[in-house]
Amino acid sequence: MSKIKFYFILLIAAITVSSCNKDDNNVEVTPPIPFAEQYPKDIAAIEDYLKTNYFTVLNNPGFPDDQDVTISKIDAGQASIYSYLDSPTLPRLTSRDVSLHGITYKLYYLVVREGVKGGTISSGGEYPCNVDGVFAGYKLSLLDGTTVQTSNNTQILFNLDGTAHDGGGAVYVRGWSEGFPQFKTGWLSSDSDGTIKNNGFGAGVLFIPSGLGYYNQGTDDIPAYSPLVYGIKLYALKRYDHDGDGIPSFQEDLGGDMYVNTTVNGVLTDDTDGDGTPNFLDFDDDGDNYATRGEIKDKDGNYYAFDKIPDCSGDQTNPARLKRHLDKNCIKMNQ
Ligand SMILES: [Ca+2]
Ligand SMILES: [Ca+2]
Ligand SMILES: [Ca+2]
Ligand SMILES: [Ca+2]
Missing domain, CATH: 3.10.50.40 (Chitinase A; domain 3)
Known part of the structure; x- marks a missing residue:
């Protein structure tokens, strides 16, 4: 049994024990108001x-x-x-x-x-x-x-x-x-x-x-x-980089509204690959199985400045370009 599973079972046991105690003592628990x-x-x-x-x-x-x-x-x-x-x-x-x-x-x-x-x-x-x-x-x-x-x-x-x-x-x-x-x-x-x-x-x-x-x-x-x-x-x-992918969380905000987990009509909009994990918590933002961290480095292994991350063609200036770590059809590591 893995360690994590083992601790999880212990935790469940602990919760069960404490709820039993509550019942035994007839503690009245008022449910929260809806x-x-x-x-x-x-x-x-x-x-x-x-x-x-x-x-x-x-x-x-x-x-x-x-x-x-x-x-x-x-x-x-x-x-x-x-x-x-x-x-x-x-x-x-x-x-x-x-x-x-x-x-x-x-x-x-x-x-x-x-x-x-x-x-x-x-x-x-x-x-x-x-x-x-x-x-x-x-x-x-x-x-x-x-x-x-x-x-x-x-x-x-x-x-x-x-x-x-x-x-x-x-x-x-x-x-x-x-x-x-x-x-x-x-x-x-x-x-x-x-x-x-x-x-x-x-x-x-x-x-x-x-x-x-x-x-x-x-x-x-x-x-x-x-x-x-x-x-x-x-x-x-x-600033924090929650997923440790080399891009600070505030720059993983696709909507530009400073909220990195925005949901519009029930759809998470800060989620490039649509896997339900917002970009700020997703270490592979485009879901191409290549970690973002590798996709934003140049051939010498140095990180591009955020506003210099190239698109798949290597363009670094067009403000409307799709940066390659957000392009699932682009696999270019360290180049
Ligand atoms: Ca990040
Ligand atoms: Ca995602
Ligand atoms: Ca990310
Ligand atoms: Ca990727």
């Missing part, structure tokens, strides 16, 4: 919140607390957050549809600053894709205005792919991986006295229905089924 039942309540509460609250923004250029957003109940005719919906200028409230759990969630997000390019030490102005790492600051509040968590603008590495690797914390809130790709990174500069300044980083607020948050997994501070209000800062990012 997503389609909870969501209409969440979105109504979020929209009510957006219409009855306003926001102010701290201006402190160069410092991590720059663009801090404070949200308060309207008490003197202030303009609601909702009044910024589709504003032609920033700040702007926008929404994004997220298909999950058989329903279409509306994820509202407020862009205070999108994130701008500049810089002497680092250049910034880059969008993370939805499985990258983000160096982010955050403040989590509930719809009643309570702040339950904050990083105090400390820059922490989080992995939007939901797993802990490369020193990043796993993000369990789906609303983060849906929301962060709508913001860009900032840039660093150095003062004459050597002080490092944080400039131009993306800043805003995500308004997350519970189905894209912790859902029925409540904690002491966060009741089950809570919509989440996340003030976020996107200082910098970390």
Whole structure:
């Protein structure tokens, strides 16, 4: 018996044992509320919140607390957050549809600053894709205005792919991986006295229905089924190559929308060979049985720069060319 099989059987046994214990102790397990039942309540509460609250923004250029957003109940005719919906200028409230759990969630997000390019030490102005790492600051509040968590603008590495690797914390809130790709990174500069300044980083607020948050997994501070209000800062990012094929995951996004596992009408569109594994997790993207890693190297065994990967004829410049690692009829390794 293979080791993996053996451990798998052990795992099944462990699960069975723990469920038996539960039955024996008559622990009452309440099944979660169906997503389609909870969501209409969440979105109504979020929209009510957006219409009855306003926001102010701290201006402190160069410092991590720059663009801090404070949200308060309207008490003197202030303009609601909702009044910024589709504003032609920033700040702007926008929404994004997220298909999950058989329903279409509306994820509202407020862009205070999108994130701008500049810089002497680092250049910034880059969008993370939805499985990258983000160096982010955050403040989590509930719809009643309570702040339950904050990083105090400390820059922490989080992995939007939901797993802990490369020193990043796993993000369990789906609303983060849906929301962060709508913001860009900032840039660093150095003062004459050597002080490092944080400039131009993306800043805003995500308004997350519970189905894209912790859902029925409540904690002491966060009741089950809570919509989440996340003030976020996107200082910098970390690219990953999930399948180790030599192409960073963000460049395995075929749609160019910074989401690498997009599904349209039930069809995965970021999947060149249509085998159900999106390109960012597929080490043979075109399904020709030759690993992508070998198809993107020149005759000296060096990797082509991503935008210089040739098509089958060797062309490296036509922007519309089919790069050869995505062409199943092209088998050219190391040439
Ligand atoms: Ca890759
Ligand atoms: Ca595939
Ligand atoms: Ca791949
Ligand atoms: Ca291939």
